[in-house]
Amino acid sequence: MPKKFIYNNYLKNISNRYSNLIGEISANYNFDLGMEFELVLCEILRKILPNKFGICRGFLVAENGKKEGDDIIIYDQIRFPQIRLLDKNDFAHKQEVPIEAAYAYIEAKNSLIQGADKKDNLYSFKKALYQVSKVKKIVSKR
Numbered sequence: 001m002p003k004k005f006i007y008n009n010y011l012k013n014i015s016n017r018y019s020n021l022i023g024e025i026s027a028n029y030n031f032d033l034g035m036e037f038e039l040v041l042c043e044i045l046r047k048i049l050p051n052k053f054g055i056c057r058g059f060l061v062a063e064n065g066k067k068e069g070d071d072i073i074i075y076d077q078i079r080f081p082q083i084r085l086l087d088k089n090d091f092a093h094k095q096e097v098p099i100e101a102a103y104a105y106i107e108a109k110n111s112l113i114q115g116a117d118k119k120d121n122l123y124s125f126k127k128a129l130y131q132v133s134k135v136k137k138i139v140s141k142r
Helices: 008-025 034-048 125-139
Strands: 055-062 066-075 094-098 103-107
Touching: 008 034, 008 094, 034 055, 034 066, 055 103, 055 125, 066 094, 103 125
Parallel strands: 055 094
Antiparallel strands: 055 066, 066 103
16 A cells, blocks of 8 residues: 555655656756756746745845845745846846845755865855855845
8 A cells, every 4th residue: 555645645746746847847958057957946936836925036135235146036926026027937037136025045056066176166065155144144134
């Protein structure tokens, strides 16, 4: 007899759907590049998260205009519009979201390199932590 999971297999079904979406989308995108990986994650999040959550690629913006981020932002799209007023389901264009609207920031990496090979290495774990710390610092000002 197959094992039954809680909530009538709800989480198992979401996991299966995620795997299927990755399979479908991987034919259209090259996961070696950061932007394509971010686009895939945005599409998956849009299909999984409730509509009250906005999903975009871009920057969190403070009242004084300071911007941080440059990856995926999940925000309250009911109470806060995007600053650039672009199509909310167009993940190719970067948006600007007020820090007050942010629920989460995702520093999307399809692979990470431990240590600091070069200062500008996009896949270094150290660089990812640095990006997240800058976002955390600006969001703490809200």
